[in-house]
Amino acid sequence: MKLKKERENISQINKEFQEEIRNGAERLFNYMSDFIENRLDKVGEKFQEIILCEKHCDRIKEKYIEVLFKDKRALPFLIEDRYKIITSLDNIMDMSEIIARYIQVFPFEFYEDIRDEMNQLNKLYLETVNQLLNCTLLMETSFSGAYEITFEVEKWKRQAFDLKFKILHIIFQKKDEPLRISLTWKIVTLIFDVISGAEEISDFLRGLIIKYPGK
Amino acid sequence: MEFTIIIIIFLIIAVVIAVGIGGNDETFSVIYGSKILTMKEVLLFAVILAFAGALLLGEGVAKTVGNSILASNIEVTQVIVMTVLISTAIWLILASALGLPISTTHATIGSIIGIGIFLWGITGLNWGMILYLAMWWILSPIVGFFGTYFAYKIMYKFKENRLNGFQDYEGYEKKFAIIILIAICITAFSRSGNDCSNAVGIVVGVGKVDVGFLLIITGLSLGCGLVVLGRVVIKNLGEMTELRPSTAFAAQLPTAAIMLIGTIQKIPLSGSHMLVASLVGLAKASRTPMKKGLWKIILVWILTFPVSAILSIIIYFPVKFFI
Numbered sequence: 001m002k003l004k005k006e007r008e009n010i011s012q013i014n015k016e017f018q019e020e021i022r023n024g025a026e027r028l029f030n031y032m033s034d035f036i037e038n039r040l041d042k043v044g045e046k047f048q049e050i051i052l053c054e055k056h057c058d059r060i061k062e063k064y065i066e067v068l069f070k071d072k073r074a075l076p077f078l079i080e081d082r083y084k085i086i087t088s089l090d091n092i093m094d095m096s097e098i099i100a101r102y103i104q105v106f107p108f109e110f111y112e113d114i115r116d117e118m119n120q121l122n123k124l125y126l127e128t129v130n131q132l133l134n135c136t137l138l139m140e141t142s143f144s145g146a147y148e149i150t151f152e153v154e155k156w157k158r159q160a161f162d163l164k165f166k167i168l169h170i171i172f173q174k175k176d177e178p179l180r181i182s183l184t185w186k187i188v189t190l191i192f193d194v195i196s197g198a199e200e201i202s203d204f205l206r207g208l209i210i211k212y213p214g215k
Numbered sequence: 216m217e218f219t220i221i222i223i224i225f226l227i228i229a230v231v232i233a234v235g236i237g238g239n240d241e242t243f244s245v246i247y248g249s250k251i252l253t254m255k256e257v258l259l260f261a262v263i264l265a266f267a268g269a270l271l272l273g274e275g276v277a278k279t280v281g282n283s284i285l286a287s288n289i290e291v292t293q294v295i296v297m298t299v300l301i302s303t304a305i306w307l308i309l310a311s312a313l314g315l316p317i318s319t320t321h322a323t324i325g326s327i328i329g330i331g332i333f334l335w336g337i338t339g340l341n342w343g344m345i346l347y348l349a350m351w352w353i354l355s356p357i358v359g360f361f362g363t364y365f366a367y368k369i370m371y372k373f374k375e376n377r378l379n380g381f382q383d384y385e386g387y388e389k390k391f392a393i394i395i396l397i398a399i400c401i402t403a404f405s406r407s408g409n410d411c412s413n414a415v416g417i418v419v420g421v422g423k424v425d426v427g428f429l430l431i432i433t434g435l436s437l438g439c440g441l442v443v444l445g446r447v448v449i450k451n452l453g454e455m456t457e458l459r460p461s462t463a464f465a466a467q468l469p470t471a472a473i474m475l476i477g478t479i480q481k482i483p484l485s486g487s488h489m490l491v492a493s494l495v496g497l498a499k500a501s502r503t504p505m506k507k508g509l510w511k512i513i514l515v516w517i518l519t520f521p522v523s524a525i526l527s528i529i530i531y532f533p534v535k536f537f538i
Contacts, residue, residue, distance in 0.1 A: 075388050075459065076250050078381055141380040212384065213374040214501055 010067050011140065017060040017086065018133045021093050024053035025129040028096045031103070032122045032191070036115055040107050050100040057093045061086055081208060085136050088201045092129060095194045102187060108180055114167050118188070121163045125191050128156045132198045135205055143209045150202040150209075157199035164192040222424060224537065228301060229429070230436045233414040235304035236319060237265060237440025238311030240410075241452045241487055242403045245463035248453030251392045254446060261445065262438035264400055265407040269434030270427075272408025286341050289331075298534045299326040300414075302526035306519065311440070314447035315508075315515045318485030319410070322523040324348065329524025330531055351482050355473050356492030362469025363496035370465055371500075391460035395467060402471065406486075407437055452490065455506045456498040466493040488516065 031046040064086055068079055110118070131149050138146035167188050171181050243257045252260065303322045310317040324345075331339045378384055414436070415429045458466070470489040477484035491512060498505045 072253070075385060077459070078385060082381070139380065140382050143379050146380075213371050213378070 010064065010071070013060060013064045013067060014086070014140075015137075017057065017064055017089070018137060020053060020057045020060055021089055022130060022133055024050060024057060024093050024096055025126055027053060028100055029122055029126040031100060032125075033119070035103050035107070036110050036118045036122065038110055040109075043103065043107060047100050047104045050097060054093050054097040057090060061090050084204070085139070085201075088197075088204070089133070089136065092132070092194060092197055092201070095190070095197060096129075099187065099190045099194070102183075102190060106179075106183060108183060111171065111174075111180075111184060114170050114184075117163050117167050117170075121160060121167070121188065121191055121195075124156050124160045124163070125195055128153055128160070128195045128198045131156075132202055135202055139205060139208075143212065146205060147209050150206040153199050153202040157195050160192055160195040164188055221538070225297075226424075226429075226432065228297065228304075229414045229433060231308070232300050232304040233411075233433045233436030234440035234444070235307035235311065236410045236414065237437035238444030239307045239317060239319065239448055239487075240265070240403075240406070240437070240441055240445050241316045241448050241490060242399060242406055244316075244449045244452035244490070245458060245467055246396060246399050246453075247449050248455070248458035249392070249395075249460045249463040250458075251396055251460055251463075254450065257449060258442055258446060260400065261403060261441045261449075264403040265437040265441060266434035268404040268407030269411040269437055270430050272405060272411070286331075286335070286339055289335060289339055294531070294535050294538050295327075295330055295334075297538070298330055298527050298531045299323060301534065302326040302329075302523055302530045305526055305530075306523045308444065310515055310519075311444035311448055313515075314451045315512055316448050316452050316487040316491065317515055317519050318487045320483040320485050321352070321488075321516070321519045324483065325520040325523035326527035328520070329527040332524070333528045333531065348482065351477070351484060352488070355477070355484050356488050358473055359469045359489035359492035360496035360499075362472070363466045363493040364500045366465040366468055367462060367497055367500035370461055374461075388460045391464050395460055395464045398464075398467065398471065407434070410437065451506075451508060452494070455491070455494045455509070457501070457503045458497075462497055462501065466490065466497045469493055 027046060027050050031043055031050060034040070034042045034046065065083065068074070068082055068086075071079075131153055135146045135149040135153065138149065168185060171184050171188075174181055240261065243252075243261050246252050246260075247254060247257045300323075303319065303326050306322045307317065307319060328340060328345070374384075374387070378387055411430065411433050414433045415426075467490075470486060470493050473489055474484060474486055476482075491509075495505065495509070497503075
């Protein structure tokens, strides 16, 4: 009875954590959209929401880890893997916060000629994070479903890779203020890094699925 | 010598033997290794079961190993039985203190061979029986190795095809945790009942002592051996390779099956040897690294025969002097 309750508790906290990351990713997506469209008056409020979201994620993560390690009857390899998954997802949220902070520290007018590519990259960010979260949820009940998703994440990372260099190709040809070029380059790279980080996690999950029968 | 003093000496010897046997009881190592129970819980279970087994099953269990190893024309006296038991106990305690699992059966037979050769020469032993046993001792770990190897491979296929997701794996391992815990508890219970005869046999033979009292003393001594020395053996064997409840079951299954065949065929086999061989088989099948202490364990196994044989010859003189 106690065991069932503990399991319910841990999956409840996990869902809560994932929901918060989803919220955080969506807020960063909206924040980025405003920034790309040069609606700079709106970014301040949204920035605070992202920071709060990240802090909330950290608190839920701590709670999850506490429950996870308190369960003495839990299988050690499952504790280890669940711990790795939750900490990697938390990293995604941390990286998202860095993007928000970067824009906040020096908001500038975004280049119009790379708006479409940047919006696409932003959309890829949101979709990749959402799919990664779906994948980690499926790890609990369906390895086959999670396995399929890992390939989608990989496909999106490749698309993001192309977009990143397309944008860089355009901005590096500009004979503009170096700071503006440099900041644009940094933001593009940071968004790509989050997508790339998500793909690394999905790679890890794929390896885990293959290895599991041997555990 | 006064009869009471003899009884007291015998009782002390019985306690030492029981401590030695308890100290080298590796039955619970897979339970500890697969993290089903913590060391404290393992010791609690093991002590309760050792005590209960000794008390409820200990009476009436008799050892006949000596009769089949020595030539048929040789009479097994109380001095010989005692010499064999004391030398076995010393070797068991030494190995347990080093945290190495050895075979009580091999140590006992090594002592019988030693004392047999010393007193009656080569003709004093039943070589046909020794060779027959040696064949089983070589075969049983091989069967344990391959049995576990294939049991693991079958389980791997099952997991690959049927289990989908962390929760499935959790449920699967939890089921095996219960199954193996029950199986190990039964083994520990019956094993302590059987081991009990090694310790109290000599005192019962003297007579005039309440058997119930003897069994309580033996049960407590087995428990003491487990708590003081046994934990090291359990830890070393349990951590020899990576274990999960299901893989622990795969390792334990061939051991239990061969032990059962051995019991039916009245062949004294070593559970420790088979378990170690099974764990090596498991490590090979799952491609997990083995702990470095394996060669030390094998060396102590090889040394068991000569050391216990020499010990029995050394101990024979003081025992003969006292009785």
